[in-house]
Amino acid sequence: xxxxxxxxxxxxxxxxxxxxxxxxxxxxxxxxxxxxxxxxxxxxxxxxxxxxxxxxxxxxxxxxxxxxxxxxxxxxxxxxxxxxxxxxxxxxxxxxxxxxxxxxxxxxxxxxxxxxxxxxxxxxxxxxxxxxxxxxxxxxxxxxxxxxxxxxxxxxxxxxxxxxxxxxxxxxxxxxxxxxxxxxxxxxxxxxxxxxxxxxxxxxxxxxxxxxxxxxxxxxxxxxxxxxxxxxx
Amino acid sequence: xxxxxxxxxxxxxxxxxxxxxxxxxxxxxxxxxxxxxxxxxxxxxxxxxxxxxxxxxxxxxxxxxxxxxxxxxxxxxxxxxxxxxxxxxxxxxxxxxxxxxxxxxxxxxxxxxxxxxxxxxxxxxxxxxxxxxxxxxxxxxxxxxxxxxxxxxxxxxxxxxxxxxxxxxxxxxxxxxxxxxxxxxxxxxxxxxxxxxxxxxxxxxxxxxxxxxxxxxxxxxxxxxxxxx
Numbered sequence: 150x151x152x153x154x155x156x157x158x159x160x161x162x163x164x165x166x167x168x169x170x171x172x173x174x175x176x177x178x179x180x181x182x183x184x185x186x187x188x189x190x191x192x193x194x195x196x197x198x199x200x201x202x203x204x205x206x207x208x209x210x211x212x213x214x215x216x217x218x219x220x221x222x223x224x225x226x227x228x229x230x231x232x233x234x235x236x237x238x239x240x241x242x243x244x245x246x247x248x249x250x251x252x253x254x255x256x257x258x259x260x261x262x263x264x265x266x267x268x269x270x271x272x273x274x275x276x277x278x279x280x281x282x283x284x285x286x287x288x289x290x291x292x293x294x295x296x297x298x299x300x301x302x303x304x305x306x307x308x309x310x311x312x313x314x315x316x317x318x319x320x321x322x323x324x325x326x327x328x329x330x331x332x333x334x335x336x337x338x339x340x341x342x343x344x345x346x347x348x349x350x351x352x353x354x355x356x357x358x359x360x361x362x363x364x365x366x367x368x369x370x371x372x373x374x375x376x377x378x379x380x381x382x
Numbered sequence: 383x384x385x386x387x388x389x390x391x392x393x394x395x396x397x398x399x400x401x402x403x404x405x406x407x408x409x410x411x412x413x414x415x416x417x418x419x420x421x422x423x424x425x426x427x428x429x430x431x432x433x434x435x436x437x438x439x440x441x442x443x444x445x446x447x448x449x450x451x452x453x454x455x456x457x458x459x460x461x462x463x464x465x466x467x468x469x470x471x472x473x474x475x476x477x478x479x480x481x482x483x484x485x486x487x488x489x490x491x492x493x494x495x496x497x498x499x500x501x502x503x504x505x506x507x508x509x510x511x512x513x514x515x516x517x518x519x520x521x522x523x524x525x526x527x528x529x530x531x532x533x534x535x536x537x538x539x540x541x542x543x544x545x546x547x548x549x550x551x552x553x554x555x556x557x558x559x560x561x562x563x564x565x566x567x568x569x570x571x572x573x574x575x576x577x578x579x580x581x582x583x584x585x586x587x588x589x590x591x592x593x594x595x596x597x598x599x600x601x602x603x604x605x606x607x608x609x610x611x
Contacts, residue, residue: 175437175474176460177453206460226518230416232510244516253516256436257478257524264475277482277524280558282515313454325465327454329437329474360473376453 151317152369153348157187160342160370164188164307167220169197171263171305171334176206179327181311181344182375185209188218195220199305201259201330203227203251204240214239214249221250223303225259255283258300260333266304267336267365274299308338312361315345316352319366320359328360335365344372390538390591392567392584393609398535400425400611402490402565405533410487411440413525416459417492418535432468434486436521438477441469458521481521481528489529491522493536493561495551498598500561500573502526502534503553514554526557538566538595545597547571547578568592570609577601582609 154160161184164170170188174180188196189212196218203224204211213219222240229235236242243249254262255277265273274290274297277283288299310331312321321343323331335341343361348371393401395418403425406412413434414422423433423444433442435457442457443464451462480486495503506517526532539546547564564571569592570582580589580600589602 175458176456178437178456179454226520227516228512228518230518235510241512244512251513251516253519255519255523256474256521257482257528260473260475260478275482276527277557279527281523281555283519283523285515324454325452325471326435326437326439326456328471332473333475374453 150351150363152319152363152367153317154368154370157183157344157370157372158190160184160368161187161191164191164193166193167195168193168306169199171308171338172198172200172210173308173310173330173334174201174207175326175329176202178325179311179323179329179331180207180375181309181372182209183372184309184342184344185213189213189216192216192218194218197221197223199223199263199303201225201256204238205229211239214243219243219249221252223252223254225254225256227251227253254300258283260330262300262303263330263333263337265302267333270302272299272301303337305334305338306340308334308341310335310341310343310361310366312343312345314347314349314354315343315366315369316349316354316363317369318351319343319363319369320354320356321345321361321363321366322354322358323360332361335361340367341365342368342370344370346372346374390568390584390587390595392538392587394567396421396424397611398565398567401570401609402533402535404611405563405565406431406488411485412488412490413481413486413521413529415489415491415522415525416520419490419492420457420459420461422490422535434477434480435463436474436477436481436525438472438474439469441466443469478521478524481524484528484530486525486529488531488533489525490533490535491525493534493546494553495546495548496534496561496564497548497551498573498578500559501551502532502556502561503551504556506554508553517554522556526560531562532560534561534564536564536566538568538592543595545595548597568595571600574601579603580606582607584609
């Protein structure tokens with residue numbers, strides 16, 4: 150079994166217009182930046198992006214908005230904290246101008262929607278968001294003496310994930326806080342593309358240290374470690 | 383609007399954080415939100431308190447100095463941090479399972495408004511003019527409903543002197559009826575079933591002073607004290 154592609158451009162070449170793509174990473178940690186940059190070159194349009202952040206700590210995603218490639222954003226922390234900095238961000242501008250549709254979920258709900266999709270669960274009840282705008286028109290139900298909201302699974306066409314180490318079968322090992330959304334997004338994606346810092350041969354990863362089993366990963370590409378620290382203020 | 387801007391000189395942001403650090407019990411698991419809450423970490427070094435970073439880490443250490451900065455080791459505010467003996471890593475999903483599952487003893491969160499019933503509004507300032515259902519929710523809603531105890535760290539009024547402690551929140555809610563304790567530059571206030579109990583006041587500030595910048599009526603504790611730091 151060999152899931153390795155020669156480079157970033159070939160591993161994302163077939164992504165069509167209108168695709169939904171989950172992008173892992175918590176601000177800078179564990180974000181597959183070379184795949185996002187590749188997507189900007191590849192040019193697919195009308196994309197639905199599923200990613201925690203949509204600009205702060207991730208200027209490369211902002212570039213997809215500037216390119217007009219994004220139709221919809223499903224996220225958790227889309228804006229800069231500073232209103233003045235936000236007003237100049239392409240993401241906030243696109244939302245204010247009505248050019249991009251946006252859905253925001255609480256962080257735990259966001260990740261659980263992806264986990265559910267990867268685990269064959271259609272929907273789940275969570276106490277988070279009851280009594281807030283997150284309720285929207287969602288079903289509310291009481292279990293015991295507590296109210297819960299029904300949230301549905303979110304299954305992306307593609308998932309972009311990042312790992313410190315990966316083998317040719319797609320077994321992945323993450324590093325410290327760079328694990329974050331990677332395991333659940335890997336499982337959720339119909340086609341999961343892993344950008345790995347270190348590509349190793351089968352057998353070189355101790356099975357006890359695998360965070361993402363290769364069954365969830367369809368494609369692997371070796372990338373250089375992106376290295377920068379943006380701010381989120 | 384109340385005309386009390388800078389009328390009362392209270393605690394600095396750092397000292398609000400210190401007062402909250404003193405409230406935390408040894409042996410507890412704690413999550414610190416963005417803003418003043420993050421400063422609490424400066425006051426608990428060496429204590430038996432485990433901090434959680436919601437992107438997937440327990441026992442988060444102090445901020446990293448320049449030579450220790452690691453891109454793969456950050457806290458939820460995107461600041462490079464360090465690890466401690468006993469640190470562990472896990473996925474974001476497990477992190478929020480922990481939070482909703484009731485394992486966090488305390489969440490220290492910032493707030494834009496808190497109501498006398500303990501409602502919390504902290505994720506969206508409508509004055510920014512964005513559509514009302516979108517904004518930076520982050521982990522706040524999960525922490526507010528999941529943590530066993532919610533402590534709010536904030537300045538007592540807005541920069542314009544408007545009430546932040548209100549009869550009803552007018553900003554979008556983070557969660558209903560979740561706040562246990564409010565620590566501000568002027569006071570320590572407990573949310574009780576009977577209403578807001580004023581327990582402590584900042585040095586040089588009276589109960590009447592605190593009431594004048596607080597919309598709902600405060601119940602003044604029989605053993606009202608000056609905040610001890």
